[in-house]
Amino acid sequence: MTLKLTNTLSRRVEPFEPLVPGEVSIYCCGVTVYDLCHLGHARSYIAWDVLRRYLSWSGYRVTFVQNYTDIDDKILGRAAEEGSSMEAVSERNIEAFVADMARLNILPPDRMPRATRSLDAIRTLIEELEAKGAAYSADGDVYFAVMKHAGYGKLSGRDLAEQQDNAAGRVGTEEEARKQHPFDFALWKGAKPGEPSFPSPWGPGRPGWHIECSAMVREELGNTIDIHLGGADLIFPHHENEIAQSEAATGQQLARYWLHNGMVNVGGQKMSKSLGNFTTIRALLDSGVSPMTLRLFTLQAHYRKPLDFTAEALEAAATGWKGLNAALGLASTASAAPGATPELAAARARFTAAMDDDLNTSAALAVLFELAKPLRALANRLERGDTSAAAEATSPSLAAQGELLRELAGVLGLEPEAGDAAQAATEGPSTDEIQAQIEARQAAKAARNFAEADRIRDALKAQGIELIDRPGGVTEWLRN
């Protein structure tokens, strides 16, 4: 069985075949760096990270390019607001982006081009479009003429003739008046007084949003790439325009497969910066939600479907991850085991079949949970000091199961976490104080003064210390 992916271009699930056997070129639309990233970005980049990991695991050599849009109106607006510069805003947010992605265990792209560093490629592309009659300039701006490009609308299923009437309501601004067709879009924007600008044959200005991606794709990966990624909200106009520009210039297909992820919703509405209903990645992680919990949360749904973000769903993911993590923790200590049993081979096959089916991570996770179940149970028995469990843990078949679990979890980017006990240990009561309290509680219990024993337990809990009574009168504790 081979990988099948939903191609937005055909609106169908198609078998994936790269242009060059064994190699895959991928371009992923990155972020406009005017602010911190939120959970919508996390969902998107986690999904594509899994695609990338799965392709690599399947034996492909993957080249993954993702851009930074580091010049646009919002960055300029932010810079003006805080009295800094475009560069300062961009640099700060790029740094934050890199850190956030790393925390989520998202592999860094092979190359991360920036619009401001790709100006030669951008200007060249615009000149080519002008030479071919696909672009026209007006008052220092340069626009792409959608009417000149047969096939405009093929990605988003729009028909120019029908759409013109609907767009008519928006005509009226100064810019609209300069356009030959309402759907024409800026390739180059002339600079207004005081704005940062770059020189060009059309006067000082800056590139439009869409052209940078077309230019960077070509510069980094060539005229035709295998896979182009992005959020569903980019289908129109961004990706539609990218196709128009690139294909008008090169005469070749821009991308063979277009993949789009569904939005993250809050209360049934799309999470977005403009609506203000967003939670940033770092705010969520800093609030104590583990990166792997967030990963598990997003991977439990199919990447194309909308994902509703709720506290309850996140909590369910956290509990689910706790169990998976326990199993992975045990698996990492198990010794290597040769050979796979028929059961393990079947589990591997089910995982692969799920992933081949348009990255069905939800079904793939079911395989992980099933593999994890006996390991988790054993891990917990070991933790209790069950001596017979120690012998079982060394069984070759269980070790092999653990190894498979770790391997498959790794394909989803799920890796065991040690927890942040060490970090938390600097807060709250000291180990000695806790130990003294536990002894006081033991004494109370021995005297059958359960009210006092419970009071001590509750008091410690209020300080973030949880007591765990083990068989044999042993009491352990955990910091929360």
Added chain:
RNA sequence: GGCGGCAUGGCCAAGUGGUAAGGCAGAGGAUUGCAAAUCCUUUACCCCCAGUUCGAAUCUGGGUGCCGCCUCCA
């Protein structure tokens, strides 16, 4: 108005013709002084109507509800 998508148990979510994966929550049991934690067991006929079929959550037609895009957006 145009284009696209979705509707499965208390919640999240797989499943695209043969009698419903998985996670969370809940229930019962083990354990406990009682709890917590842990372990074991356990819980659905799939939005509505009409068709096709030996057989449909899965196909067709109609309806209802919800979401995204059409302006910056992952």
